[in-house]
Amino acid sequence: MRRGLPAAALAAAAVLLAGCGLKPASAFIPHIEPGSIRPVPNLKDATIRVTSKEFTEQIILGKIAVLALTAAGANAVDRTNVQGSVTARKSVVNGDNDLMWEYTGTGWITYLGQENPVPDPQKQFQAVRDLDMKRNRIAWLPPPAPLNNTYAMAVTAANQKRFGLTDLADMTKVPAAQRTFCVDPEFFARNDGLRGMLKAYGLSYGSSVPATNVRQMSSGVVYNAVSSGKCTFGEVFTTDGRIQALRLHVLGDSKHFFPNYNPAITVRDSVLRAHPELTALFAQISPKLTTGVMRNLNSKVDVNGDDPVFVARDWMREQGLIK
Template sequence: MTPHLPAAARRPLRSLVALIAVAALVFGAAACGLQSGGALPLPVKPGSITVQPDLEGQTITVGSKDFTEQVILGYILGFSLAAAGANVRDLTNIQGSNSARDAMAAGQVDVTIEYTGTGWINYLGNEQPIPDSTKQFEAVRDADLAKNGIVWIDPAPMDNTYALAVNQENAAKTGVKTLSDYAALVKKDPATATTCVETEFRSRQDGFPGMAAKYGFDPAQVRMQILQTGIIYQAVANGNCVFGEVFTTDGRIKALNLNVLEDDKQFFPHYNAAVTMRSDVNEQFPSIAKVMAPVMAKLTSEQISELNRQVDVDGREPADVARDWLVENGFVKV
């Protein structure tokens, strides 16, 4: 979903590796490009996660996209598998959903944590989400396995969906509380509805174009600014953008006292996080599901929001935050 620049900037070498890898996929360069991921930045020892015979000493490449939550989830996945005995290659921080997905399909990445809404809309090409989160997961799981040989397991309760947000002053000034209110404002007075979004949201069917169609307004009427998502939160808080794209589990929403507009027509899909891997990886390493099930079950929206806040507000490293959370919950030891 959305990139977080500070986390990426702190990992120039890995970012370079990821960008080289993406270029290799796009331009058909040697497939080995993505295999140059490094070791995990911090050590872990088994806790409640114990060494599994099928994972012990085996090399597994863990990937993630390039925004804060995804990098944290990538490290949670990587540290968990390392505690189970795997030799984990760290290929977190791949730029963009499609590049991360292509890396898995090409065999460059073995396992990631992905979102059900992204799978259903972006990868499988469906236009309408399924309102029930369990049924949405089951539909993605079954369709992606049948069509692409991708296995989905261990869905988490956390649900990181898209939203629009506004600061307190502009909420009072415009009276906008819901996306229906926002649509009415766009139609009546588009000059007052300046909206900041990132590039991917602007073009995704489960993003701004689909939302505009659902709520009945012309997206061309909107005064739109394209920003990196890490900048959007502060821009909305400062009033430089009246409205801005946010993610509902982002810790900056609470930290900056932003109001999230109610999706009163329930357009945005559920984005429950789940472990994904190719079917050959699942067959070779059946213990991944066993190892990750209790970890994923702990990942509520509140939990991941707090972890995101520690990175985006407190300035901590995603790897430190991920490992500390696993230690606090007894999954690993240091």
């Protein structure tokens, strides 16, 4: 897709891209020059293998890491776009790759098997950092990015205004007949999904939210379903570019029900010991990655059809990190 499409076309593009999946990202590394990221003598010609998961945001973050390492003088090997979280993670743990961006909530719950997320983002980062180092000798580089790619509920601007919706606590303002939800099957089934969210905010599935008020569909279809009025509330991921393209509004989570998913660079301890400068290198980047920034970058790929490596490069140039 190209820029300048009308809103209806953007909506259709979002659904089509979600259904078809992102076209494979290339391992091409464009020519760049150092900006505020300066060459690091200890990284000169050091081979650092970067991996990522296969979804848009992870690929963009992976490209950012590749370009940052290249600007610092390393021989960055692009192994981004790996199918599945566990596969990418194992490749770092077992030494096939060296580093990747990972989310604090994923590390804590999926990899470390913890059932209770930590509400405070910084304390969650510290907890996953300490336990992952102890168990797996995997280092999490501070600081984590402020962006939080977690679950949320989104509504249209019209419904936000009509019912006065700014937070999940406001779901009770909507009459029961119009308290409708579009969610994917996984979110519907999870203990920390729909039922848990409703309970946390004083509602219950089957009574104050009748079963007939909940529609299950693939996660990619939810965005357009909310936008077109098929339901009042839709399950979204907070950094998804379709939120911006479809002008949806994300509701706050005042009770901190959903876990924090803040990304940080994860790297094997042996690699970090050999190249401790990696911490300072990525500390220049992480604070700039907010939820709004990531949503915009994701939109450039998922809605406009841009190549992730050029999206990453252009953003890094805008920030003065590279030239």
